[in-house]
Amino acid sequence: MKLLEERIKRDGIVLDHDVLKVNSFLNHQIDPQLMLQIGDEFAAAFEEDQVTKIVTVESSGIAPALMAGLALNVPVVFARKHKSLTLVDHLYTADVYSYTKKVTNTISVDQKFLTASDRILIIDDFLANGQAVTGLLDIAKQVGCEVAGVGIVIEKTYQQGAQLIKDAGIKLVSLARIDSLADHQVHFAPED
Amino acid sequence: MKLLEERIKRDGIVLDHDVLKVNSFLNHQIDPQLMLQIGDEFAAAFEEDQVTKIVTVESSGIAPALMAGLALNVPVVFARKHKSLTLVDHLYTADVYSYTKKVTNTISVDQKFLTASDRILIIDDFLANGQAVTGLLDIAKQVGCEVAGVGIVIEKTYQQGAQLIKDAGIKLVSLARIDSLADHQVHFAPED
Numbered sequence: 001m002k003l004l005e006e007r008i009k010r011d012g013i014v015l016d017h018d019v020l021k022v023n024s025f026l027n028h029q030i031d032p033q034l035m036l037q038i039g040d041e042f043a044a045a046f047e048e049d050q051v052t053k054i055v056t057v058e059s060s061g062i063a064p065a066l067m068a069g070l071a072l073n074v075p076v077v078f079a080r081k082h083k084s085l086t087l088v089d090h091l092y093t094a095d096v097y098s099y100t101k102k103v104t105n106t107i108s109v110d111q112k113f114l115t116a117s118d119r120i121l122i123i124d125d126f127l128a129n130g131q132a133v134t135g136l137l138d139i140a141k142q143v144g145c146e147v148a149g150v151g152i153v154i155e156k157t158y159q160q161g162a163q164l165i166k167d168a169g170i171k172l173v174s175l176a177r178i179d180s181l182a183d184h185q186v187h188f189a190p191e192d
Numbered sequence: 193m194k195l196l197e198e199r200i201k202r203d204g205i206v207l208d209h210d211v212l213k214v215n216s217f218l219n220h221q222i223d224p225q226l227m228l229q230i231g232d233e234f235a236a237a238f239e240e241d242q243v244t245k246i247v248t249v250e251s252s253g254i255a256p257a258l259m260a261g262l263a264l265n266v267p268v269v270f271a272r273k274h275k276s277l278t279l280v281d282h283l284y285t286a287d288v289y290s291y292t293k294k295v296t297n298t299i300s301v302d303q304k305f306l307t308a309s310d311r312i313l314i315i316d317d318f319l320a321n322g323q324a325v326t327g328l329l330d331i332a333k334q335v336g337c338e339v340a341g342v343g344i345v346i347e348k349t350y351q352q353g354a355q356l357i358k359d360a361g362i363k364l365v366s367l368a369r370i371d372s373l374a375d376h377q378v379h380f381a382p383e384d
Contacts, residue, residue, distance in 0.1 A: 029267050030258060058251035067224075
């Protein structure tokens with residue numbers, strides 16, 4: 001997605017330790033118009049896949065997931081990272097380790113929002129080691145539903161997440177694919 | 193907002209201890225079309241108020257805030273509840289106590305996303321005791337920016353949050369106003 005790559009080049013900041021900061025438009029401050037276009041892009045990529053529901057993890061996945069849900073006209077469910085008092089029982093849960101934050105969170109989805117007849121599209125902002133997606137795939141397995149695909153805003157091609165998803169035979173669409181952050185520069189993967 | 197009230201009546205669940213659960217369309221599973229209409233409603237209410245930025249708190253505020261940002265064509269900033277490794281310094285912070293979850297979170301906003309020349313619109317999903325809004329008002333004070341108003345999806349009129357905002361002389365628009373959850377029923381406030 002050209003517009004997204006240009007935005008990453010213009011506003012993304014490469015920090016040490018392989019961190020790309022895109023918090024000026026994606027995961028702290030959000031550009032709603034860009035998100036709308038991201039949602040349309042996901043919808044175009046998955047329009048033939050009979051998606052019944054979009055699933056993401058709070059918080060950074062919510063904006064792109066919501067716009068994809070708007071374009072595909074399906075509900076969006078975001079897994080919670082912390083159990084709240086109003087969400088105590090009847091949960092599907094999975095453990096997710098965050099390499100960035102160096103903590104393990106238990107993510108959870110209320111059982112009433114996913115059924116075995118669903119075909120879910122998993123959306124997330126970043127794909128690196130694939131921990132969040134793996135947690136959601138684990139939940140999908142518990143539900144017994146089908147996974148129509150995984151849609152990612154920014155993929156780091158050199159980490160294991162993408163391979164994990166492909167090895168599972170699941171359709172993966174990433175709107176921007178980064179091959180390297182060497183020399184504090186963003187190097188995008190060549191077009192397929 | 194008639195459509196929202198009807199949805200609350202149809203899908204909202206009143207639990208004990210004064211809890212209204214609307215997680216089937218607002219804060220766990222999200223209805224994107226309803227959010228779009230909520231965003232349009234906020235935009236209509238604040239279109240004359242020279243809003244430059246929308247501010248909310250993760251995670252439940254993100255969906256309505258994003259759609260309000262889309263309709264008003266301004267960026268959306270969501271305050272984080274947990275500091276991440278990529279967001280360590282130059283933060284505005286405030287403490288927010290959650291009566292529902294019985295924990296105090298430090299919310300934070302990167303200083304580069306709010307300036308003294310901003311006129312912010314604060315959006316949140318619920319207004320009860322007003323803790324989250326008070327935290328964001330505290331941050332606005334630190335920034336030195338103006339607060340154009342507060343937009344709330346569901347207000348509980350009988351708790352202190354609304355009065356706190358009005359006492360501060362700040363414009364408050366709530367799309368649904370609940371007077372009571374007595375007898376496990378949702379009783380809406382009469383129209384003004």
